[in-house]
Amino acid sequence: MLDDVASRAAPADVARHAPAVRDLCAALALACAAGPALAQTAPATQMLTTATLAELATHLQEVRESERGHLARELHDEMGQALSAIKAIAWSLQQRTHNPESPLRQGAEKIGAIAATMSGHVREMLGRLRPALLDELGLVAALQLMVQQWNDTHKGCECVLQVAPEFAEVPPELQIHVYRIVQEGLTNIARYAAARQALVLMQAQQDFRILVTDDGNGFDPRHKRPGIGLTMMRERCQALGGHMAVATKAGEGVQITINFPRTFAGNNMHANQVRLNDNGAQ
Numbered sequence: 367m368l369d370d371v372a373s374r375a376a377p378a379d380v381a382r383h384a385p386a387v388r389d390l391c392a393a394l395a396l397a398c399a400a401g402p403a404l405a406q407t408a409p410a411t412q413m414l415t416t417a418t419l420a421e422l423a424t425h426l427q428e429v430r431e432s433e434r435g436h437l438a439r440e441l442h443d444e445m446g447q448a449l450s451a452i453k454a455i456a457w458s459l460q461q462r463t464h465n466p467e468s469p470l471r472q473g474a475e476k477i478g479a480i481a482a483t484m485s486g487h488v489r490e491m492l493g494r495l496r497p498a499l500l501d502e503l504g505l506v507a508a509l510q511l512m513v514q515q516w517n518d519t520h521k522g523c524e525c526v527l528q529v530a531p532e533f534a535e536v537p538p539e540l541q542i543h544v545y546r547i548v549q550e551g552l553t554n555i556a557r558y559a560a561a562r563q564a565l566v567l568m569q570a571q572q573d574f575r576i577l578v579t580d581d582g583n584g585f586d587p588r589h590k591r592p593g594i595g596l597t598m599m600r601e602r603c604q605a606l607g608g609h610m611a612v613a614t615k616a617g618e619g620v621q622i623t624i625n626f627p628r629t630f631a632g633n634n635m636h637a638n639q640v641r642l643n644d645n646g647a648q
Contacts, residue, residue, distance in 0.1 A: 426601065426605075437495055441488060441491060441492060441495070445488050446485075446488065449481050449484055449485050449488065452477065452478075452481040453478055453481045453482065453485075455477075456474045456475070456477040456478035456481060457474075457478060459471075459473075459474035459477075460474045460475060460478070494549075497512075497542075497545060499511055500541060500542065500545055504534055504541075505533055505534060505536055505541040505544060505545065506529055506531060506533055506534050508545060509527060509529055509533075509544075509545065509548055509566075509568075510527060510529070512545075512548070512549060512552075513525050513527040513548075513552070513566065516552050516556075520556055522562065523555065523556075523559075523561050523562055523563065523564055523580075524562070524563055524564070525552065525555075525563075525564040525565070525566060526563075526564070526565050526566070527566045527568075528565075528566070528567050528568065529566075529568040530568055530569055530570040532570035532574075532628075533568055533570060533574065535570075535628070536574075540605075540606060543602040543603075543605050543606050544576070544606070546598070546599075546602055547576060547578075547599050547602050547603065547624060548566055548568075548576065548578065550595050550598055550599050550602075551566065551578035551599065551622055552564070552566070552578075553595060554593075554595045554596070554620075555578075555580045555582065555620075557595075558582070558583065558585075559580045559582025559583055559584075559619070559620065560582050560583050561580035561581050561582030561583075561619065562581060562582075563580065563581050564578070564579065564580040564581075565577070565578070565579045565580075566578050567579075570628070572628070573608075573625050573626060573627050573628060574608075574625070574626050574627070574628055575623065575624065575625050576622075576623075576624040577621065577622070577623055577624075578620075578621075578622040578624075579619060579620065579621045579622070580619045580620055581619045582619050582620070583616070583617065583619075584614045584615050584616050584617055584618045584619050584620055585614055585616055585620070586614075586615065586616045587612070587614060592612070596612065596622075599622065599624070603624050603626060606626035607626055607627055608624055608625050608626025608627065609624075609625060609626075610622065610623070610624045611623045611624075
């Protein structure tokens with residue numbers, strides 16, 4: 367075929383493109399010769415890619431949690447101290463007069479009330495940035511309290527949590543990922559689902575399984591791309607060495623299923639690297 371093309375081309379065109387054609391032919395010959403070797407190394411390359419992506423996802427989540435912890439400490443120290451000072455000053459101003467109609471007293475009371483409200487918001491933000499109860503109570507109790515608080519603030523939708531006690535086996539450094547997955551799932555339900563019922567089912571069999579479902583609006587995945595909430599849940603699932611599936615239809619709610627091994631992501635990546643080295647040695 368190349369001869370046919372060359373016969374119809376002008377001599378000047380053939381001369382101008384001859385070096386490129388020779389390079390292309392040499393590259394094709396090299397690729398054909400290397401084909402069997404590439405086919406043998408393809409599984410090892412794919413394994414390396416999977417392990418690298420899992421490792422990067424884990425590192426990304428570790429960096430995020432480190433930044434969240436740093437921000438939480440800064441917020442607690444700086445904002446907490448400032449709000450405490452504001453409340454103390456407001457209380458001091460209130461003591462200057464016992465007349466409830468005094469503008470000074472009324473203004474000081476308003477300042478104290480605003481400071482108290484801001485303190486509550488700061489505590490909520492601290493809980494989202496770094497849940498202290500996770501360190502103090504452990505994963506299962508922290509999840510139970512989170513769902514209880516969620517029900518208290520979302521009266522139109524009741525969430526039921528069923529969690530297997532085996533989830534306490536999750537190593538401390540990975541518990542934050544499980545906690546955030548459930549937290550993000552409930553946040554999505556509150557923001558988008560308009561649901562009346564939600565279920566968080568956490569099972570421990572050969573693998574760990576987290577199921578987050580609701581009876582809300584759902585969506586058509588063909589016409590709507592996953593939002594940042596689902597993306598972050600998927601990243602945390604990858605950090606656990608697992609996989610996530612989303613089942614939904616418009617008007618039929620959403621079901622999110624996450625499975626991850628009880629031999630966790632770090633062990634899986636090490637095993638992948640060992641298998642890769644073995645393949646390379648062969």
